[in-house]
Amino acid sequence: MSGRLFGVGLGPGDPELLTLKATRILREASVIAYPLSEGGASLARSIAEPHLGPAQREIAIELCMSTERAPGQGAYDLAAPRIAAELDAGHDVAVLCEGDPFFYGSFLQLFARLGHRYPTEVVPGVSSVMAAAARTRRPLCARTDRFAVLPATLADDALLSAIAAAESVAILKLGRHFARVKALIEGMGLTDRATYAERIGQAGERVLPLGETGETAPYFAMILLYKGAEPAILDALNGPHLR
Template identity: 70%
Template sequence: MTGTLYGLGLGPGDPELLTLKAHRILRSVPVIAYPAAEGSTSLARAIAAPHLPGGQREIAIPILMSGDRAPGRAAYDSAAPVIAEHLAAGRDVAVLCEGDPFFYGSFLYLHARLADRFPTLVVPGVSSVMAAAAASRRPLSARGDVVTVLPATLPDDVLRPAIEAATSLAILKLGRHFSRVKRLLAELGLMDGAIYAERVTQGGERVRPLAETGDEAPYFAMILAYRGTEPAIRGSLA
């Protein structure tokens, strides 16, 4: 018998936002794997740390934060055989994922490499979008509103029509793209009522009106904006 591959959604940062199912699996598996950006500690492991029983084997997957897909592919190409060796030996492996495994999650790349050969279970997690809405105390949508999620890494000629067509909007992965996206939202008349959220549920959380921010933002930041007619959503921070 082979081991089971688990993709565990850990939520946006607060260790208490794990689901009961993720917690149970996390404490029972003999092997854990997690992404770790080069030169920094793993956020996924930090979220899971209070719940780890100790004594588990750990596989750190070094990830280069780059728009170029090649380094990321190489990291998962290298990690997949290591994880496969444990699974083939009958050891379950839990891959720790910030937020949700299939919502811009790194687990989807390991899933593509391993799920056709080993039993696999994906445990969903609280996404940063939901956490940001809760922290801002403003709903994402109501009634017939459609929520549009966009990565800030897209160029303006793609972002602009998508934003113009959106009712309720979340723009993720701000980082070095923040000032450009902020300028675009100002041009489209969406600054009033837009919310900026940074490191939600983590240490250093900041949630404030977008109009009150500067021109710099970390990668783990997002903007929530609304251009529909629901008055309950149009409100700013309480």
């Protein structure tokens, strides 16, 4: 019998936001696999570390941080056979994934390569969007509000139309796109409706009104924007921002 493949959602960074199921699987799995940025440490592993055991084997998936699709896919092409070998030997493998595995999660790549071949279970995690809403005390939506999650990598026209079509918006993956996205929101007259959240649940967390930010942002940052009319949400947004 083959081992089982688990995609384990770890939440945005705070180890206390892991689910009980996630912590159990992390303790029991024979093998732990996790993404590793070029020349850096693994955020996913650091989140899971309190729940890992000394006897577990580890597979580091060394990612190439490129805007091109092919280099990033190559890392998963190399990792998939290593994980498959462990599964074929009957060992359970837990793949660590920041946030939620199926919400812009890196586990999607391994699921596409291995999920149809081996018993696979996806363990949901707290997404950065939900954690940011809780941390900033900004309700995301209510009643008939439309909520859109948008990557900052979209072109200007696509972002503008998507923001216009929803009452509530979360814009992710800011990084080098931040100044452009900030200017778009300013041009729509919505800056005072937006909050900036950076590295939620991690060291260096920052939360402040969008209008008080500079012109640069890390990849792990987002903008929460509400332009709807639900009274309860508007009352909450009129409260003080957390710093």
